[in-house]
Amino acid sequence: MNTLNNSNSDEFLSTRQAAARLGVALSTVQAWVETGLLPAWKTAGGHRRIAATAVEALRNRQQAVLGSGPIPGKLKILVVEDEPVQRELYRQHFSDWNLPVSLLIAEDGFDGLIYIGRHSPDVIITDLAMPELDGFKMIRRLNSLNSLHKPTIIVVSGLSAQEIDAQGGLPDNIPVYPKPIPFVALRLLIEHLAKTPWY
Template identity: 40%
Template sequence: MKSDLKLDPDAETMSTRDAAEVLKVSIRAVQMWVAQGRLHAWKTPGGHRRIFKSSVDAMCAARFPFVDAGETFDILVVDDQPLHTSLTDFYASMPGAPIKVLSIKNSLESLIRIGEAPPHLLITDVVMPHVDGFQFLATLSKHSWSETMRIIVTTRLSKQEMDDLGGLPSVIECYKKPVVLPQLLKAISKYVETWKMCRSRS
């Protein structure tokens, strides 16, 4: 990938971890972008990768030109870190994809977050510490914005076990853990396309 960036070894740089935090992706995704030439970096004599801040700033501008305008399809993951990492790594490989993934492990914190800024898609387990996942979903359903927020549940519970605990509304899609990523991505793509169609009509 060609770039007009002037790469000065003395220019301001940052670590791979810092770049990952700025870009809101995993460290693995940043390493992948460096290997692809989409981020510019150099290695210190000790073998540590240093990434040019100007390169990170340019990628932020290219990947998130519509974030401030609220033009992203927002996905909130209330689940374990591996699922969040898999999703961010996948969408990191798609330049310009209008998708933003946020992960929150604490379900109580996620309720506050959803109340402040409801995501377009919530991906959550129903087995969570300190909170009854079924009650969590029931609480969400009482809010008006729940009509526009789609929900996907990922769980190790069987359908019978979930039915015994109260069951899930028919509008909620459910995927058994360990999640098969291509299947989940197909479901997400369906919701994203619907979102794009609604935006184009408005």
């Protein structure tokens, strides 16, 4: 019996243990569990247990996604975009602007949440229609967290206003820009945010 219990404790982790292994806040792991991004089950006492293999798989994905982190002292901007050509356009424009920013790029909402949990970006520029975890779900997850750090969220999407409303809409404080990506407007906004003292 003890052997079985020890085996089970090795195979499953608490949310706190998972957070320690992944190097993120406990609330981040709880958010990933709630959205189903990190599979878990509940004990009879109501405690979450997460398979160690799932945590290890996520850790491997984190390492592949994160690579080098943002540069300290710069405005941290996360772009969440599933189209490779669009991601490259963001990289080129931000490089050309030569602003005091550190650019992070994620390929979908899942990877976006990994970046957010690890780096707490100041600005998130996101598409909406993406595979695996779309921008709607990512934004809802962020808004449900009781975090002191509230990033500025900007949506750049090919969806029409009617299509956005059909998906449940977005909070009123989130600006929505249509594609093609409005780089002139984004540069003005980023320049303003980069000069804002509370960053």
